Amino acid sequence: MDYLRYYLATAVVMCGVLGFYWGGYWVFLGVGTFIPLLILDMLLSYDYQPRAIRYPILADVPLYLHVLLMFAVYAAFIHWAATAGSIAPGQWLGAILTLGWLGAVPNLPVNHELMHRRGRFARACATILGTFYADPTRDVAHVHTHHIHLATPKDSDTARRGETVYGFVFRATAGSFGDFLKLEKESCKRRNVSLLHPRGRLFKALLQLAVLLGICAWFAGPAAALAALAGIVTAKLLVEMFNYYQHYGLVRVLGSNYGQQHLWNHLKPISRQLSFEITNHNDHHMDSYLPFYRLQPKVDGPQMPSILLCFLAGLLPPVWFSHIAQPRLKDWDLTHATDEERELAREANRAANWPNWLNTEAGQ
Numbered sequence: 001m002d003y004l005r006y007y008l009a010t011a012v013v014m015c016g017v018l019g020f021y022w023g024g025y026w027v028f029l030g031v032g033t034f035i036p037l038l039i040l041d042m043l044l045s046y047d048y049q050p051r052a053i054r055y056p057i058l059a060d061v062p063l064y065l066h067v068l069l070m071f072a073v074y075a076a077f078i079h080w081a082a083t084a085g086s087i088a089p090g091q092w093l094g095a096i097l098t099l100g101w102l103g104a105v106p107n108l109p110v111n112h113e114l115m116h117r118r119g120r121f122a123r124a125c126a127t128i129l130g131t132f133y134a135d136p137t138r139d140v141a142h143v144h145t146h147h148i149h150l151a152t153p154k155d156s157d158t159a160r161r162g163e164t165v166y167g168f169v170f171r172a173t174a175g176s177f178g179d180f181l182k183l184e185k186e187s188c189k190r191r192n193v194s195l196l197h198p199r200g201r202l203f204k205a206l207l208q209l210a211v212l213l214g215i216c217a218w219f220a221g222p223a224a225a226l227a228a229l230a231g232i233v234t235a236k237l238l239v240e241m242f243n244y245y246q247h248y249g250l251v252r253v254l255g256s257n258y259g260q261q262h263l264w265n266h267l268k269p270i271s272r273q274l275s276f277e278i279t280n281h282n283d284h285h286m287d288s289y290l291p292f293y294r295l296q297p298k299v300d301g302p303q304m305p306s307i308l309l310c311f312l313a314g315l316l317p318p319v320w321f322s323h324i325a326q327p328r329l330k331d332w333d334l335t336h337a338t339d340e341e342r343e344l345a346r347e348a349n350r351a352a353n354w355p356n357w358l359n360t361e362a363g364q
Helices: 004-022 024-028 031-043 061-083 089-104 107-115 120-133 138-149 165-191 201-220 222-244 269-274 281-286 307-314 317-335 339-352 357-361
Strands: none
Touching: 004 024, 004 031, 004 061, 004 089, 004 269, 024 089, 031 089, 031 269, 031 307, 061 089, 061 107, 061 120, 061 201, 061 222, 089 107, 089 120, 089 222, 107 120, 107 138, 107 222, 120 138, 120 201, 120 222, 138 165, 165 201, 165 222, 165 317, 201 222, 222 307, 269 307, 307 317, 317 339, 317 357, 339 357
């Protein structure tokens, strides 16, 4: 069963392929998987069990199968767009949302898992998968900035208290790309080549995106290419939206070591399976080279509900703040934060215009 559970991601992507194959309003089938998955994840009990994997090569099959399936999604989309004849605006919308949803979930989790592998082939596959959400270079900033500076102001992937998901997606995108450019410029300087050298990461990333969109335009026309671009941009926004909930509001003193208390876990069953254990989060940051099936759920660490529920709540910031973020951050401040971090938390609460529960609990 522990091998089969991760084929949930395969099934979700296959829904997208079938939707484009059947055509018409079936193109909504891929994105339509969100609601059933959300309901199921909310109804099921938390999953605190480690995975019993004896044959790692079998556990990796759905990862590499996913790479092929993302090409299948776009092949099915191109075939639909090229042969459907007159396509209604609502059908184009369904295609864009499906490409966006599948380009983010479960594409990002597979991309994330492979970018942390040591082998060149796995990391090359991760770069390819990043194309489907307009970020083939995500591994650079993620590994060399986020994994060092998480929960500090230097990390653009850590959402601030009071920050909405709508503002965060643009700040995180700009921050991640800025971190990549800084590191890439340093790399190019060491190699004495230009930033847009054909062997550089920036040129390759732009080429990958151009090839994908060019194929869509060549075989299915400009409208399909525009829809694909809209789907890719939607996927990028969704990626950052899900990123918003992984470190929301946590604080850490600059230069201090981070620990399991500086990360949120989302340990609902669908959250874990669909994300290839990204939501089994704090053990990943303790050793980023551990494969997803070796991560151990930490029951006593900071916990969030279903990542899918968080996503839905975050679309309504007052709901997210009052019912999920503030109660959990209050508990974190009181039970997990150090004295220095409590001072940072006070400042963060004040800046967000949130209740100052630390002073209240201290009787001040």
